[in-house]
Structure formats: C-alpha cells, structure tokens
Amino acid sequence: MRLVLLGPPGSGKGTQATRLKEELRIPHISTGDLLRAEVAAGTELGKQAKAVMDAGNLVSDDILLGMLEARLAQADVANGFILDGYPRNVAQANALGELLGRLDQPLDAIVQLDVPTELLVERIAGRAKEQGRADDNPESVRQRLQVYNDSTAPVIDFYAAKGTLARVDGVGALDEVLARILVAIKR
Template sequence: MRLVLFGAPGSGKGTQAARLKQDFGIPHISTGDLLRAEIKAESELGKKAKSLMDAGQLLPDDIMLGIIEHRLSEPDAKPGFILDGYPRNLAQADALDGVLARIGQPLDVVVKLEVPNEAIVDRCVIRFEAEGRPDDNPDTVKKRLSIYAEQTAPVAEFYAKRGKLKVVDGVGELDDVTGRIKAALKEATAASA
C-alpha cells in the first residue's frame, strides 16, 4: 500500500498514519518528523527549516523532494509507505509522481482528511500547550491554514483527476476516523483490482 494522507495542518494525518502503520506494516513517513529530526540535529538544513517553520512558512520544494526521495528509497519503504505532510502544492505533487515513477512506487491512493478550520485551531492549541511546538502556536496555525487554502488545497483536485483521491471525514473519535480511512482504502484497492 502506497498512500498519501492529505489534509490541513492539525487534521489528524500524523495520528492516523501512526495507527495505520501498525495495521499495514509499512513506514509512516512524516515530513514534519523528518524536518524536526534535522532541527534537533542542528544540521544546516535543520537551522534553515527551523527559521522558516517558526515563521509559519514552508521549505522550498527542491529541498523537501530530496528528503522525501531519499527516505522512500530506503529498504523499509519498498513494500509501501504512508506519506504524511507531502505534497503541499501542485509542483510538489507533480514532482512526487515523477520520483515515484522513477523508483517504481506509484501511489495507490490519497486520503484527504476533511476537518473544519475551527476544529483544527482547537486541536493545535491543545497540542501547543502539551508539546510546545512553535508551529502549533495559534497565530502560526492560522497562517498555515491560509497557506494551505491557497497552495495545498488544489492538490486534492490534482489527485481526483487521476482517480486517486478519497475524502474522509476527519472529525470524531479516533477509532471512527481510522475505520472510515480503512473503508476508503478497501474501496480504493477494490476499484484498482
């Protein structure tokens, strides 16, 4: 299973990916986690990423694509993967398709978690208070949601045109949302069989 979990910041992609990882036995590849590891290591990329992320901005496409391609080429991703937090714009979606074709790992499905902005802000405030992540600061979240609406939301149409998009209600109990995702995955794999 090669899957992209798609949705606004705070829509539950990371939480659901961690749950699906166990069921499918494939890695959860979170661009946010990859970037936070670079920041923690205080690498040059990490320093640049930190300043951009703290300001609510996104990293340049070529940097993110290189990180993603390297990670997807690792042996544990050969049977499949759950990609979380990428692609974030149409150029990234197109570039990702090229990378996946080159490495022989085309996407099976893109699951978009649909969550209202008010619920997202509430979720991120809770996470900010619990974890202190600067990108979950309420003002930063509002800026990230604005960037998402402008740059990332059109990616859903990109995948819809390719017959890869499944939209899932991301509001509710974790088990309910996971169940909806699994039903969408089952439907997608049945349709492609």
C-alpha cells in the first residue's frame, strides 16, 4: 500500500499515520522528519537544505524530492509507505508522480482528512497550550490554515480529477477515524 495522507494542520495526519503504520506494517514518511534527519546526518542534501534554511528560505521542491527519492530506495518501503502531508502543491504532486513512475511504485490511495476550520483552531490551540508554543495563537493558526488552503486545495483538486482521492471525515474518536481511512483505502 502506497498512501498519501493530506489534511490541514491539526487534522490528525501525523496521529493517523502512526496508527496506520502499525495497522498496515509499512513505514510512515514525513518530509519534515526526512529533512531534519538529513541535516543531522550531514548528508550532501542535508547540507544544501541547512544552507537554505539558515538563510531563512524554504527548502526547494528539488531538495525535498531528492530526500524522498533516497528514502524510497530503502528496503523497508518495498511493501509500501505512508506519506504524511506531502505533496503540498501541484508541482510536488507532479514530481512525486514522475518519481513513483520511474520507481514503478504508483500510489494506491490519496486520503484527505476533512476537519472544520474552527475545530482545527481549537485542536492546534490545545496542542500549543500542552507544548507551550506561543506562536500557535488563533490568528497565526488561521493564517497557516489559509496558506494551506491556498497551496493545497489545488493538490486535492488534482487528485480528485484523477479519481484517486478519498475524502474522510477527520472528526471523531481516533479509532473511528482510523476505521474510515481503512475503508477508504480498501475501495
């Protein structure tokens, strides 16, 4: 199973990816985690990414794709993987499709976790309070959600047009949401 989980910040992607990893026995791949690992390991891509981040810029799609390609070459992804929150824009979706085509590993499912905006704001505010993050105030959260909607809505449309997108209600008990995802990916 090769799966992409999409959803705004606070939608439960990371939580459900962790649960799906156990259920499906496939690795959970987060580009944020990949980026941090490459920088920590001092790889060539990690050095390039660190230089970009140290300059206050966003890491390019090419660097992220290179890290993802290296990760997908590892043996533990032979039976599939869960991509958490990637791709975030249509250019990344196209590049991912090309990469997976070259690797002869097409995606099996793309799941969009749908959660109402006000609940996302509540979830993130609660998470921020628990973790002591002052930057997760309602205004900044709404701004991040707007950026997500502006850049990722086209990705959702991209996969929907291909007929590969499953929309899943991300509200409810963790087990209920997991069960909905499992039904969606087994269609």
